[in-house]
Amino acid sequence: MRFDLLFAGSSVYVPGKIDAPSSSAALLRDDEKTVIVDPGGYPSLKELETALNRLGVSPDEVTDIILTHFHLDHAFNSIFFPNATVHLHKNYATRKYIAFGTIIGRMYDKVMKSWKRVSTFESGKLWDCIEIIETPYHSREHVSLLVETDNAGTVLFTGDICDRQFHYHEMRKGMRKDEAAKIMLELFEKADVVVFSHDFPLFKNRSDG
Template sequence: MDLNLLFPGSIVYVPGMMDAPTSSCALLVENGRKILVDPGGFPSIKILEERLTSLGLSPDSITDIMLTHFHLDHAFNSIFFPNATIHLHANYKSRDYGSFGPIVGSMYLKIIDSWRRVETFNGGVKIMEAIDVLESPYHSRDHVSFFLETENHGKVFICGDVCARQIHYHEMRKGMRSDAAAAFVTDYFERADTVIFSHDLPLFKR
C-alpha cells in the first residue's frame, strides 16, 4: 500500500465570526483501490481537486473513503465521490443530527443522504486486510484512529482529532498530559515511522 498526503489540515478561527477548520487528507492506493482518508471540509475543496487532478484522478475514480469520525471538517467533501464506499464507526448512527440546528443538522443529513454505500466498523478490527482500526473515542463517540504499513512511508499512524496538532503530541510526550488519550497517542507514536495529524503538518520519523 502506498500513501500520498494530499494536503495537511489547518485551523482557521476568527472570534465571533468564523470557525473553519479542515482535516488532513491522505490517499491510499492498494490493489486497484484508491482510498481517501478524511477528505476534508469546505475550505479544502480547491486543493483537494488540484491534488487529485495532478495525480490524474477524477472523483469517479475514488473507490473508498475512510473517516476517523463524522464531523464536517473531516467528512464534508465525501459528497463529491459518487462511487466511493464510506467506511466509518457504527456509532455515527447514534447521533441526533437534527439537534445540531436547522442549518448545520441539515448539512449532516445531506451528507449522509449523498452516500450510496456505507460500511461501518467498530474498533479493534482490520479493514481492507491492511488497516488497523483503533478505538480512540476521546474526541467523539464515533472517533477512531488508523494504523497501517505502507511501502513508501513505513508504519503510519493517522491520529484523527485525538491528537490534532504536533504541539499536542509534544505536550503528551513531556508528561504535561497523563490521561487515557495521551497514553494511547504516545504508545502508537512510538510504533510509527510517520504520523499524520489532522490539523497540522505530518511528522516523518525516518
C-alpha cells in the same frame, strides 16, 4: 498500499467571524482500491481538487472513503465521490446531528444521504493493512488508524484526539496523562509517519530522532 498526503489540515478561527477548520486528507492506493482518508471540509475543496489532479486521480475513480469520525471538517467533501463506499465507526448512527443546529444538522443529513454505500466498523483490521483503534475521546465514533504502506512505512492517522504537533509534544513530555494520551503514546511508537488532522505531518525518521 501507497501513501500520498493530499494536503495538511488547518484550523481557521476568528471569534464572531470565521470558524473554518478542515482536516488533513490522504490518498491510499493499490491495484484494486483508491482510498481517501478524511477528505476534508469545504474550505479545502480547491486543495483537494488540485492534489487529485496532480496525482491523476478522478473523483469517479475513488473506491472508498475512510472517516476517522463524522464531523463536517473531515467528512463534507465525501459528497463529491459518487462511487465510493464510506467506511466509519458504527456509532456514527447513534448521534443526533440536529443538536449541532437546525442548518448544520440538515447539512449532516445531506452528506449522509449522498453516500450510496456505507460500511461500518469497530476495532480490528480493514483489508489486512489498516488497523482501526477505537479512540472515542473526541466523539463517540472517533477512531485512529495505523496503516502499513509500501512507500512510507507505518502511517498513524491520529484524528482529532491529537490534532496538532504541539499536542504530540505535550504528550511525549508527560504534560498530558489522560487515557487518550496513553493510547497515542503507544501508537506513536509504532509509526514512521504521523498525520495530524489539523497540522503538518511528522516524519519521525527526519525530525523525531
